[in-house]
Structures are given as structure tokens and as C-alpha cells.
Amino acid sequence: MAVEPLSSKEIEDRLAELPGWSLDGDRLTRSFRLGSHFAATAMVVHIAQVQEELDHHSDLTLGYNTVSLRVNTHSAGGVITEKDFELARRVQDLAPGHGAS
């Protein structure tokens, strides 16, 4: 997949399709709240599997009952590319199965 930097407009348009995701400096970010610590931990494991499949990894933080991601593309110099949105879409798709909101 291309790792060219996305323009502000391209980022804005993609974020509009991803509820709860936002820009934090030069990273995409989203936090999820879950029903328990174990549910949050299970979601972290699932996200890790997807990240390995995509070979694209976020800074993934497990809280008491929260999961937070912050991501950009290191190989493109720490800017946001389509690979970051590919990961965000995959996480957005798996979240409901974990009861994450």
C-alpha cells in the first residue's frame, strides 16, 4: 500500500467516516471504553493480531477498562498515510464485537 503522506483534506475526509477517531498532532487516535478489564485486555490482543497481519502498529494502551491507540506511519517519517486509516478501519470494525464504545 502507498505510504505517501495524506493531505489535511484527505485526512479530514477519512476521519469523517471514522466515528470517535481524531487527530492528535501527527497521529490518529481513538479511545474505547469496555465493560471490564478482561474485555479491554481481550480487545488489545485482537488489535495486536490485526496489527501483525497488517504489519502496521499503533501505540496501544490498556487502561482499567479502556483501550487507546495512537498511530502514524514511521516509514513515511512519522506522518499519516493510508496505512494508518487501514488499521483504524479494521479496529473500528472489530470494536462492536468487544462491546467497545
Ligand SMILES: C[C@H](O)[C@H](O)[C@H]1CNC2=NC(N)=NC(=O)C2=N1
Ligand atoms: C519491518 C516492519 O515491516 C516495519 O518496521 C513496519 C512495522 N510496523 C510499522 N508500524 C507503523 N505505525 N509504521 C511503520 O512504518 C511500520 N513499519
